[in-house]
Amino acid sequence: GQNIDQPTEMTATEGAIVQINCTYQTSGFNGLFWYQQHAGEAPTFLSYNVLDGLEEKGRFSSFLSRSKGYSYLLLKELQMKDSASYLCAVPSGGYNKLIFGAGTRLAVHP
Amino acid sequence: GAGVSQSPRYKVAKRGQDVALRCDPISGHVSLFWYQQALGQGPEFLTYFQNEAQLDKSGLPSDRFFAERPEGSVSTLKIQRTQQEDSAVYLCASSINSGDYYNEQFFGPGTRLTVL
Numbered sequence: 001g002q003n004i005d006q007p008t009e010m011t012a013t014e015g016a017i018v019q020i021n022c023t024y025q026t027s028g029f030n031g032l033f034w035y036q037q038h039a040g041e042a043p044t045f046l047s048y049n050v051l052d053g054l055e056e057k058g059r060f061s062s063f064l065s066r067s068k069g070y071s072y073l074l075l076k077e078l079q080m081k082d083s084a085s086y087l088c089a090v091p092s093g094g095y096n097k098l099i100f101g102a103g104t105r106l107a108v109h110p
Numbered sequence: 111g112a113g114v115s116q117s118p119r120y121k122v123a124k125r126g127q128d129v130a131l132r133c134d135p136i137s138g139h140v141s142l143f144w145y146q147q148a149l150g151q152g153p154e155f156l157t158y159f160q161n162e163a164q165l166d167k168s169g170l171p172s173d174r175f176f177a178e179r180p181e182g183s184v185s186t187l188k189i190q191r192t193q194q195e196d197s198a199v200y201l202c203a204s205s206i207n208s209g210d211y212y213n214e215q216f217f218g219p220g221t222r223l224t225v226l
Binding site: 004031033035040041042043044045048050087089093095096097098099100101102103 | 113114141143145150151152153154155158160165166169201203205212213214215216217218219220222
């Protein structure tokens with residue numbers, strides 16, 4: 001089966017750096033996605049990692065360690081608009097359905 | 111259209127009523143997924159279509175849930191005899207195909223269903 005864990009809530013200060021962790025247990029591994037979801041809106045794609053290491057994309061970076069079953073999303077120079085839920089997900093089965101964690105609600109305050 | 115659209119955005123139903131939720135995927139996208147998202151939780155898979163074929167319906171919680179995509183584009187999720195536990199946001203997502211795991215899924219804004 002699949003199991004994905006991430007912290008429920010985090011708070012951070014505008015301009016700071018925050019790291020959101022995700023651990024997973026899967027039967028087979030086909031990469032890991034991070035999505036951002038603002039309240040009442042659609043999840044939007046942030047990153048996809050399939051190889052170990054850090055991938056940087058502007059203020060957001062995502063890291064993967066397959067041996068440890070661990071990923072994190074790093075958000076730099078936090079802005080108020082980064083207040084959202086961040087969802088960790090892994091594709092499963094032959095049709096790429098996504099198995100999501102419960103999401104981490106990030107609150108950025110001045 | 112520019113993205114995935116869903117209608118209605120909000121639906122209130124009395125317990126026992128039937129509801130139908132519509133999804134318009136991105137034009138040309140082969141794969142279409144339905145997810146259910148309870149408050150404060152991540153989305154949970156319901157069912158998957160490849161064109162008009164429903165290839166996976168393992169996530170549908172009961173036989174009251176039914177989905178179709180008759181012409182391989184628009185999809186409808188129907189819930190019969192709604193129950194309070196059906197209250198959730200129903201998300202639709204499409205991707206260009208299912209052959210590659212890295213294919214991004216594009217999500218619609220969801221339909222928030224409240225069953226009274």
